[in-house]
Amino acid sequence: MISFLQTTGKRVLDILAGLGRSAQLLIAALLGVRYVLKNFHLLIKQIYVTGVLSIAIISVSGLFIGMVLGLQGYSILVDFGAEDALGQMVALTLLRELSPVVAALLFAGRAGSALTAEIGLMKATEQLASMEMIGVDPVKRVIAPRLYAGIIALPLLCIIFSVIGIWGGMLVGVEWLGVFDGSYWGNMQASVTFGHDVLNGIIKSIVFAIVVTWIAVFQGYDLIPTSEGISRATTKTVVYGSLAVLGLDFVLTALMFGDF
Amino acid sequence: MSDSDSLVEITDMTFRRDQRRIFSGLSLHIPKGKITAIMGPSGTGKTTLLRLIGGQLRPDQGEVIVDGRSVPDISRSELFALRKRMGMLFQSGALFTELSVFENVAFPIRVHTDLPEDMIRDLVLIKLESVGLRGARDLMPSELSGGMSRRVALARAIALDPELMMYDEPFVGQDPITLGVLVTLIRQLHDALNMTTVLVSHDIDESMSIADHICVLSDGKVLIEGSPDDIRQSELPEVRQFIRGLPDGPVPFRYPANDFASDMMGAES
Amino acid sequence: MTTRWIEVSVGAFVVAAGLAFIVLAMKVSGLDYRSDDKSTYTVYAHFNNVGGLKPRAKVTMAGVTIGRVDSIQIDPQWYDARVTLKIDNSMKNKLSEDTSAMILTSGLLGENYIGLIVGAEEEMIQDGGQIRDTQPALVLEDLIGKFLSSMGKE
Numbered sequence: 001m002i003s004f005l006q007t008t009g010k011r012v013l014d015i016l017a018g019l020g021r022s023a024q025l026l027i028a029a030l031l032g033v034r035y036v037l038k039n040f041h042l043l044i045k046q047i048y049v050t051g052v053l054s055i056a057i058i059s060v061s062g063l064f065i066g067m068v069l070g071l072q073g074y075s076i077l078v079d080f081g082a083e084d085a086l087g088q089m090v091a092l093t094l095l096r097e098l099s100p101v102v103a104a105l106l107f108a109g110r111a112g113s114a115l116t117a118e119i120g121l122m123k124a125t126e127q128l129a130s131m132e133m134i135g136v137d138p139v140k141r142v143i144a145p146r147l148y149a150g151i152i153a154l155p156l157l158c159i160i161f162s163v164i165g166i167w168g169g170m171l172v173g174v175e176w177l178g179v180f181d182g183s184y185w186g187n188m189q190a191s192v193t194f195g196h197d198v199l200n201g202i203i204k205s206i207v208f209a210i211v212v213t214w215i216a217v218f219q220g221y222d223l224i225p226t227s228e229g230i231s232r233a234t235t236k237t238v239v240y241g242s243l244a245v246l247g248l249d250f251v252l253t254a255l256m257f258g259d260f
Numbered sequence: 261m262s263d264s265d266s267l268v269e270i271t272d273m274t275f276r277r278d279q280r281r282i283f284s285g286l287s288l289h290i291p292k293g294k295i296t297a298i299m300g301p302s303g304t305g306k307t308t309l310l311r312l313i314g315g316q317l318r319p320d321q322g323e324v325i326v327d328g329r330s331v332p333d334i335s336r337s338e339l340f341a342l343r344k345r346m347g348m349l350f351q352s353g354a355l356f357t358e359l360s361v362f363e364n365v366a367f368p369i370r371v372h373t374d375l376p377e378d379m380i381r382d383l384v385l386i387k388l389e390s391v392g393l394r395g396a397r398d399l400m401p402s403e404l405s406g407g408m409s410r411r412v413a414l415a416r417a418i419a420l421d422p423e424l425m426m427y428d429e430p431f432v433g434q435d436p437i438t439l440g441v442l443v444t445l446i447r448q449l450h451d452a453l454n455m456t457t458v459l460v461s462h463d464i465d466e467s468m469s470i471a472d473h474i475c476v477l478s479d480g481k482v483l484i485e486g487s488p489d490d491i492r493q494s495e496l497p498e499v500r501q502f503i504r505g506l507p508d509g510p511v512p513f514r515y516p517a518n519d520f521a522s523d524m525m526g527a528e529s
Numbered sequence: 530m531t532t533r534w535i536e537v538s539v540g541a542f543v544v545a546a547g548l549a550f551i552v553l554a555m556k557v558s559g560l561d562y563r564s565d566d567k568s569t570y571t572v573y574a575h576f577n578n579v580g581g582l583k584p585r586a587k588v589t590m591a592g593v594t595i596g597r598v599d600s601i602q603i604d605p606q607w608y609d610a611r612v613t614l615k616i617d618n619s620m621k622n623k624l625s626e627d628t629s630a631m632i633l634t635s636g637l638l639g640e641n642y643i644g645l646i647v648g649a650e651e652e653m654i655q656d657g658g659q660i661r662d663t664q665p666a667l668v669l670e671d672l673i674g675k676f677l678s679s680m681g682k683e
Contacts, residue, residue: 041532045358048535052542091557122357130354130413133314134368135343156546163549166557185556190587190594194558 022218025143029217032137032144042145043152050111050146050213051153055160057110058103062161065102066168069093073169074177086179087188090169095192095201096257099162101249104208107154108241112216115146116237119220120230128221143217150213151206158205200256207248212241267292267424267456268313273322275305275312282308283480286322290473295450295457297467300477301502301511306460307351309477310426313458314346315339326424344372347422351429353413355401361388361412362397368419387415390452391445407438411445418449425455431463443470464503468492476502478511569596569615570656574630574643579610580666582632582641588614590645595620598643614643614660624660626652631664641666 036043073089119142122128128138166188173179192198216237223233268290275283282305290296298306311317312324315331324331326342334342355364365384369375375383388394391411401409410430417425430442447470450457461467467474468488476483476491478498484491491499501509508514517523576582579601588596596616604611616624627648632641645660654660 044536044539045532047539047542052535052538055542055545095553095557125352125357126350126354127356129311129316130348130350131356132316133343133346133348134371135340136367136371153542156542159546159549159553162557163552188557191585192558193585194554198553198558 018222021222022214025139025218025221026147026214028139029143029147032140033148035137035140036144036148039141039145042141043149046145046149047153050107050115050149051156054107054110054153054157057106058157058161059164061102061106062099062164063168065098066090066094066165066170067172069098069165070169070172070177074173074179083173083177083179084183085187086169086173087184087186088191090173091166091188091192092197094162094165094169095197097249097253099158099165100201100204100208101245103158103161103205104154104212104245105242107150107157107209108212108216108245109238111150111153112212112237112241113234115150115213115216116220116223116234117230119143119146119217120223120225120233123221123223124225124227124230139221143221146217147213150216151209154209154212155202155205158202162201196256204249204252204256207252208245211244211248215241215244265291267327268458269323269325270312271323271325273312273319273324275308275317275319277308281480283319286477286481288475288482288485290456290458292456293454294472295446295459295470296473296475297459297461297471298475298477299460299462299464299467299502300483302462304477305480306462306477307428310348310428310458310460313424313426314343314348344420345423346426347417347420347424348426349410349414349417349428349430351432353401353406353409355404355409355413355416357401359401360397361393361399361401361404364401364412365416365419368416372420383419387419388412390418390449391415392441407434407441410434410438410442414442414445414449418453421453423455424458425450425453426458426460428460429462430459431461431466439466446470464505478502568618570618570621571599572614572616572624572654572656572658572660574612574614574660574663575604575607576610576612576630576632576663576665578665578668579612580632580641580668581634582612582643582666586640586642588616588643588645590620590647595645612643621656622653623647624654625650626654626658627662628654628660629662629664630660632666634667 069090070086073086073093074083077083077085077089119128122138122142128142131138131141170181170184174181174184219233219237219240223229266289268288270286270288273283273286274281275286286309288298298309300306308317312319313326313331315334318332327345329338329342331339331342355361356367359367362384365387366380369380369383385394385397388397391414393408393411393415396404396408396412401412404412427446430446431439434442443466446457446459449455459467459471468491471488473486474488474491475485476499484494484496484499492503494500494503498510500506501511582598582601584598584600586598587594588598596614599613599615601613602611603609624645625648627650629646629648631644631646633644634641648662
């Protein structure tokens with residue numbers, strides 16, 4: 001019984017210590033903004049790695065999710081004779097929920113795990129330590145550009161996801177199933193508000209970007225520098241990142257759309 | 261030996277990591293202008309010692325003094341200035357994988373100086389020439405062999421002509437030819453650049469062959485300190501076991517276990 | 530992978546996202562300058578019961594959208610609902626004083642919206658004016674209640 005209490009207590013303390021270290025890292029990296037602006041090429045490189053290289057998976061997923069939404073939405077709405085509302089259904093679903101969430105989940109899997117593995121490998125091969133020995137703070141040089149790049153890249157990917165998804169929904173609904181395209185766009189414009197739907201979706205995406213990238217760089221920076229440690233940290237990035245996105249999504253949705 | 265002859269002075273230093281005591285009351289000095297080899301079995305915290313000297317870790321107790329200044333107590337900017345005068349070769353080489361060989365060697369120069377690009381170029385080529393890899397300047401670290409990447413890392417470590425050069429296990433995992441090259445390079449660079457060299461290793465022959473001064477660590481303390489001959493002639497059993505590579509001795513071969521016979525009888529205690 | 534290519538592709542990425550953002554703003558949310566306050570004028574209408582009417586519901590005439598519901602508040606003086614309508618400027622001075630407004634439902638399960646039917650008076654409703662002739666929303670429970678009581682009489 002006492003040993004159970006001991007291990008539980010130790011685990012709680014470990015979790016708290018981990019949270020503390022990750023908060024320290026986040027603040028230190030965010031304060032590295034001046035270094036990032038001075039070495040702008042580092043940021044560009046990381047936006048390329050996290051953003052540009054994720055465009056393909058984001059576009060393809062966006063297209064298919066939009067098409068599925070078009071198909072499913074039509075089959076539900078047509079029973080009520082309301083297939084004209086397809087546009088608004090597809091657009092609202094994507095803008096409010098699916099784009100920020102799915103883009104963030106894909107981002108955690110594609111870019112987040114790569115970030116963790118890369119930073120972990122730099123730690124394992126003592127690159128971070130040697131950088132420090134040379135007199136460069138690895139938090140500023142390695143972590144900060146990656147964190148900022150993630151925070152910039154994911155909202156941009158989310159916007160692209162939305163547009164491609166809405167276009168995919170139109171492809172199925174209008175071109176294939178014969179919804180009148182005037183009512184597809186017209187209903188959409190009537191029900192989607194810029195401030196409420198579009199901006200809130202982007203705000204969600206920014207929050208997810210901060211959290212997912214934060215988890216990814218922390219897991220990389222804090223891991224045990226062995227091959228097993230790297231593989232475990234990569235898994236943790238994807239699992240924690242996805243759970244954080246889904247959990248936060250509920251909170252954000254309640255805050256943004258919860259007042260009826 | 262008086263203080264003025266030492267570049268690094270460690271007095272009564274204790275360091276713990278996760279409850280485990282790595283150093284307890286360690287005192288050690290590294291004489292200026294000589295090659296000091298710090299030796300000891302694996303797990304005695306030799307690499308940790310270098311990090312303590314470099315200010316990457318802070319001791320729990322005691323003093324670490326480099327060139328008259330206490331490393332744990334100085335400000336960030338002073339530490340930055342101090343590190344400019346230190347070079348360190350990491351065990352894995354630790355080349356930055358995203359930069360080319362040239363940029364790797366140029367990295368510390370760019371960080372610490374505002375030299376124009378053509379002067380940086382000249383400096384980098386001189387350093388690469390001194391390790392015989394001027395022709396490899398455009399390669400990426402992933403394209404280098406293990407020995408080559410260690411030599412590039414060496415060129416990077418000496419880029420700013422450090423006064424104190426630290427080598428972390430430079431001989432581990434190298435083929436005999438590379439080993440010979442490294443031993444020669446370390447000696448040559450030491451003499452040419454008028455450095456103080458600290459070498460952490462458990463390779464006895466190589467270390468003995470180039471070191472002027474040797475410290476053997478065991479159990480978080482200095483076991484013996486002196487010239488290679490002093491070490492060879494030492495009668496201490498731990499030292500003799502280490503030097504001759506005997507499997508059993510004061511450092512036991514067996515992990516502590518209960519009686520073998522009763523264990524084999526299947527009695528699960 | 531040259532630095533140049535990285536820079537160009539990141540630039541293209543940012544431009545693509547910017548264009549996508551403009552599409553979201555203009556084409557999807559219908560955010561355009563015409564829906565500003567300048568291009569609409571305000572008319573009030575009081576209803577006994579607004580049913581499921583929501584802000585941003587459309588205001589139609591002969592089935593054509595001519596405006597939107599801006600806000601719905603309770604009027605503490607009369608205990609009825611005060612609905613603020615934003616009507617397109619093209620309809621300015623074209624709605625007569627006796628225009629009637631009713632709350633309609635699009636389809637069986639569709640959303641509530643307001644339908645306007647123009648009257649015959651010469652006087653026109655001005656900016657900030659009021660529609661007096663209103664019909665409340667049909668509430669299903671009321672209908673059923675009426676139906677049951679008429680059944681009982683027979």
